[in-house]
Amino acid sequence: MVEVGSRLFTDVKSLFLRSKSCQNMMATNGKDCRGLKHDVSVPSNGSCEEFAAMNGTATEVETPSNGAEVRPQRFTFSPEPSMEDIRRMQAEFTDERDWNKFHQPRNLLLAMVGEVGEVAELFQWRGEAAEGLPDWTETEREQLAHELSDVLIYLVELAEKCRVDLPQAVLRKMALNRLKYPASKVHGSAKKYTEYKD
Numbered sequence: 372m373v374e375v376g377s378r379l380f381t382d383v384k385s386l387f388l389r390s391k392s393c394q395n396m397m398a399t400n401g402k403d404c405r406g407l408k409h410d411v412s413v414p415s416n417g418s419c420e421e422f423a424a425m426n427g428t429a430t431e432v433e434t435p436s437n438g439a440e441v442r443p444q445r446f447t448f449s450p451e452p453s454m455e456d457i458r459r460m461q462a463e464f465t466d467e468r469d470w471n472k473f474h475q476p477r478n479l480l481l482a483m484v485g486e487v488g489e490v491a492e493l494f495q496w497r498g499e500a501a502e503g504l505p506d507w508t509e510t511e512r513e514q515l516a517h518e519l520s521d522v523l524i525y526l527v528e529l530a531e532k533c534r535v536d537l538p539q540a541v542l543r544k545m546a547l548n549r550l551k552y553p554a555s556k557v558h559g560s561a562k563k564y565t566e567y568k569d
Contacts, residue, residue: 446503454538457527465528476532483525490518 452460465474493515494500504512530537551564 454527457524458531461524461528462531474528474532476529479525479529479532483522483529486518486521486525490515490522493518 465471493511500506504515507515527537530540556567557564
């Protein structure tokens with residue numbers, strides 16, 4: 372069991388480390404990000420390829436010689452701000468305004484649910500949205516970025532107030548998900564884990 376757990380943790384950690392390959396790309400729509408370890412300016416909802424080409428760090432995608440299916444490079448988040456950076460910035464924001472008396476777990480949960488509703492409203496009546504939202508305008512994408520940011524900020528603050536170390540909790544949960552949904556059993560299926568037979 373320890374070997375399995377260690378292997379799962381290593382797999383999740385390696386996924387996280389690979390996501391750092393697209394340095395400093397954030398959903399800030401070209402605005403500077405201040406208050407972090409480094410001030411960065413990033414492209415507007417660009418892809419890793421666009422950002423890498425812009426910075427001269429583009430890498431070629433390897434094509435396997437065995438003819439296996441090659442997946443397109445996935446979108447990745449920037450390494451900064453970290454979850455801890457977001458927690459700290461929001462804590463400073465609420466401290467400066469003396470809002471901690473209002474930002475208690477129940478209120479934060481309800482506020483987050485309200486923000487999720489605002490995200491849902493952006494998708495309402497649009498039909499199915501393709502990955503990357505190719506039919507959306509820049510204004511619509513910017514609005515989505517704002518609403519998703521609100522959800523994340525409230526989620527991080529809720530975790531802080533409940534004393535949940537969210538990054539570590541995510542690693543544990545992903546390891547459990549790998550045990551519940553082994554790729555060899557569930558590949559291409561959307562069934563719940565209780566529906567799979569051994």
